[in-house]
Amino acid sequence: MNVSAEVGVSGDRPDGPADVLIIGAGASGGVVARRLAEAGIRVVCLEQGAWHDRTEYRGAELDWELTARRQWSSSPNIRALPEDYPVDDERSDVSPLMFAGVGGSMILFAGAWPRMLPSDFRVRSLDGVADDWPLTYEDLRPYYERSDRQIGVSGLGGDPAYPPGEDPPLPPLPIGAGGLRVARAHSRLGWHWWPEPNAILSAPYDGRNRCVQRGTCMQGCGEGAKASTDLTHWPRAIAHGATLITGARVSRIETNSAGLATGAHWIDGAGTEHFQRANAVVVAANGIGTPRLLLMSSSEAHPDGLANSSGLVGRRLMMHPFANVTGLFDEQLESWQGHFGCSIESFEFYETDERRGFVRGAKWGLAPTGGPVNAALPSRAGAQVWGADHHLHVRSRLGHGASWGLFGEDLPDEENRVTLSATATDSSGLAAPELQYSVSENSRRMLDFHIEKASESLTEAGAHTIEVDRLMRYSGWHLLGTARMGTDPTTSVVDEWNRAHDVPNLFVVDGSCFVTSGGVNPTSTICALALRAADRMVERRHDQPVVW
Template sequence: MPPESHADLTAEVLIIGAGLSGGVAARRLAEAGVDVLCLEQGDRADRTAYRGEHPDWELTALGPWHPNPNIRKGRADYPIDDSRSDMKPMMFNGVGGSTILYGAQWMRFMPSDFRTRSIDGVGDDWPIDYDELAPYYDRIDRDFGVSGVNGDPAMPPQPDYPLPALPMSEAGRRISEAHARLGWHAWPGSNAIASEPYAGLRPCIQLGVCGNGCPVGAKASTDITHWPIAESKGARLVTGARVSRITHDAQGRADGAIFRDRDGVERRVRAEVTLLAANAVGTPRILLSSTSSRFPDGLANGSGLVGKRLMMHPFSRAVGFFDDPLETWRGHWGQALYSLEFAGTRPGTGFVRGAKWNLGPSGGPLGAALFPWPGEPLWGVAMHEHVETWLGRAAVWGIICEDLPEEVNRVELHPDALDGDGNPVPRLTYRLSDNSKAMMAFNLARARESLEAAGAARSLTVDLLPDFGWHPLGTCRMGGDPASSVTDPFGQAHDVPNLYIIDGSVLVTGSCANPAATIAALALRTADHLVAARGRASR
C-alpha cells in the first residue's frame, strides 16, 4: 500500500523485508489475526516484465535483471562494497525478495548439519536439531508447492512432496545411471516449482529461465505463494520504503523503525514487535546503523557478533560435453538431479564437511560463450565451434561447498561510503579458507569423473565462480548463550526482547544444501512462537 499521508504508521508487528522469510512470517501472523505491517524497499514484481520468453533474455540477465545489485543498480538497490570478498552477493530487492530470481532448488539440511561441532569438531552445534525443525519443513513444503520424489536414502523419512517431480532430463538420466554403476548417491531433484497446477502456481513448461524471473508463474516465489494470502487477511505492505534504523524506548525495547519513502520523505513506524527479514547482509547493516547511547555498537550487538561469521557457499561448476544432442538448454533451472555422495566429511581428503551437487540446464548461447574457458580467449571461428559444442550438448554439475563460520568473514559498515538515502554502505570481507579450497578441488575432480562415466567425451572445471554468492548466511547467529550469539533459538534478540531476526542471518552453520527451505522453516517456527505467546498473553 502506498502511504496515504506522512503521519506515523502503527502496527502490532512490523516486518522489515518482504522476501522469503518476511512473506512466510507475514502470512502466518496475518492468518492468526495479528496486525502486520511490512516495509519493503523494492516494488511488487510485474511478471510481464520478466524477459525469459524474449530474445534478449540472456542480455538483460547481464544488466537490469542481474542478481548482483552492484551490477543491476535498480532504484531499490543499495551499493555493497564487495572489494574484499571472494564471493559477490546475489540478492533481489522487491516483494518476493530473492525468490524472484532463485533457482528454487528445495533442500532440507541434513541432521549432521545441526551438529558439526559434535561430529567434526568444527563450527558450532545448533541450539535446535533436525527433528525439531522437521514439522516446519513439512508445512513449508506444502505452502511452496514443492515437486519431488520421496524416499531419498541419504535423508531422514519425510511425507510425500505435494507435487510429483518435474521431468528428468536426458542428461540427468544418463548421470543417474552412471552414479548407480559408480555406487554414488543421486536422486531426482526437489524444487519449489510446480509440476501441476497448485494453489495459484501454474505448471512449469521447461523454459530454463528460472533465474531471470519465471514468466509462467510456476516457480514458488512469496509474491505468489504468501503475500496474496497475507494481504487478504489484513497484512499491510508498504513498498519503496528503505529502513535506515530501528528505534527503541527508554527501557531498550524496540518500538519501530525509521524509513524513507519513495518520495524521499523520512517517516517512522511504531510497533509492539519488530521482525528483521532483510537477509544476512541487510539485517546486520540495519542493526549496526541503529546506534544509541544504550547500544553504542549497534542494536542487539552485546555479543559483538552482529555481522560476523558470514558464510556464502563457495560455488563452481563441472561441465561435461557429449557428442550427441541432449537438448540441455531446456528444463527447469532448479535441479533435475542432485547428489549428496560427498556432502559429509571423508577421512583422507584434507578437509572436513562437504559439497552438494545439483544438475541443471546448460543455458543459452551467450552463457556458453561467456563461461570461463581455460587458456586463451575464444574468438571468431573458435568461438562458434565452442558454442556449437556446448549448446544442447553440455551437462552441468553445480557444486555448492559448505563453508565454515569464521569471525574474520563479516559484514560491517563502510566508514565513508553512503547510499543515495544517506545510509552507510555495507562492506563485505570474505575469503575462502584452505578447507573450502581443498573441498572445491576434490569435488570438482569427482564431478568430472561423474560426467565422464556418463559418457561425456570431455569435461572442464573452473576453480571458483565469484558471481554466484546466492547464499549469504550466518551474520546474527542463534544460540543459548548471549555472550556467543545474537538471538535465542527462536530468533529473539538476547539484548532486545521484542526484536526478532527471521532470515538467514540466524543460521549457525551453512550446510552445503540450498538454504531456502531451512530459512522458511525457521521463519514459520518463529511466527508460530509469536502466535502462541500472543495467545498466552490474551488469556
C-alpha cells in the first residue's frame, strides 16, 4: 500500500476561512461536500488518510488473500497504518472496522445498499423500545432516490419489503449459482427473497466501469465499479471549487466566546500543527471518530466535550451484532466469483413478532465465500482440517459455499459507548478511542432465531453441511448512534437536520446521528441523511450564524 504521510491538496489551497469545513472525506463527508460545492459554497475538507489510486488495490493480484489479512484489512488495529488510529476494544464484544482515506470505509465495504424500512424509524411507537426518529421513511425517500442516482445503484424495483418508489437506476447484478439455489429454496418455502440492491455498477455509468465479478470488493474495487465517494462525489466537489486536504489529522474543534465553532486544529505527518478557519464545521468522521473528536474538543465552556450538554456524545454506540451461517453444497457454485455485495436478500423475518421472544429483526444477505486461502484456513465457524484430509476439506469448500450474513437490529444502550483512552494514542499522540460494548439479550435471542431460520433456508437449498458463527468478532462495520439526532436538546446531540443543539454552526452528518440502527447495512441511509442535511444547509445558508 502506498501510504503517504505527506499532506496532499486537491483543489485550490484555502485562502482565508472556509464557508464550511468538513472533517472526514468518507461517505457522508463526500455527499455533503459535493452538494455544498455545487451550490457555490466554499468547502474545505480535512482527511487524515490518503487518496488511493485504484491500481493500488490487490484484487487482480496473486497476493490478494494475503494482503487482505493485513495491509487491506478492515480493522484499523490490524492495518495499524500511520493514518489509522488504534481502537481499544478489549471491553467490546465486537471489534470495529473502518478505513481512513478519501472514500472512507466505502473503499473496503461490500457495497450492499439496502434502505432502512418504514418501521425502523418508529420503533418506540410500534414496539415500545428505544426511540422514534424525528423523521420518517417517507421524509427520507426522496433523498434515498437522489443518492441512489449519484451512487449508481444496481437493483430491481418492486420489492414488496418496501413501499413503492423510484426504481434503482441500473439493472440488478447477477445473483450467481448460489443465489439461484437459495432463491429457489425460498420460493418453495414461500419466504421473501429479492435481488439485493448494490452500490456496484451492472453497466457503465457516469464515467465508471461495470463490475467484472472478481469477488474482491472488500479489498478495494480495481475497476471503479463499486461506489465510493472518491469516485462518485469528490471529483465533482473539487471541480466546483472544494478543497480536499489529505494527511490532515484533526485534533480539536475550536469555539469562540459566542459559542460558535471557529474551525479546527490539525496535525500533518511531520507533526506540524495548523488551524483551518471556517464559518461552519461539519463532522463526518464515523460513529467512533466523531465522538472521539467531540470529546477531544472539550474546553472551559464545554468541559464534557463539544456539543455534549446532553451527556450523550459517545453513548448509545450500535454496531449490528452479526452472525454468519454458511451452507456447503455438492454442486460447484464458483462462489469465489461474483460481487461481494450481497447477491440476494431476505426480509422474511425482519418485522417484530413478539412470539419469537425478542423485538425487531434482521436482514439477511447472501455472500460468496472467497478463494482457496479462505477455504484452507480455519473457517469463521472454527472448522479446520490438517493432514491428509486437508485436501478433501478444501475441495468440499472452495466454490461450494453460500453464506447468509445476518445483521440484527442493535437497540441503543447508553452503557455501550466510546470514551477517550487514558493510555493509548494514535501516531500523532492523540488519545485513542476506547469502546465499551456488550451485545444485549434481545440481540442474542434475535440472532439465535435467525440462525435457526437461515440454517433452514440453506438446508432447503440443498446444503449438506451448515456452519455457524454465532457472533463474529470482526464485524463492527456499522458504527452508529454516538451523537444521536432528536428534537429535545436534553436527550439528543443534534437536531433533525443534523445541527448540534449546543453549537449552531456545528453539524454531525455520519452514522453517529442515527437514533436507532435498523437491521440493515447503513451506508445508503447515511448518504441519504447527509444529502438531506446538506440541502438544509444550502437552503438556510443566509440564516446561518457566521464567525469570520
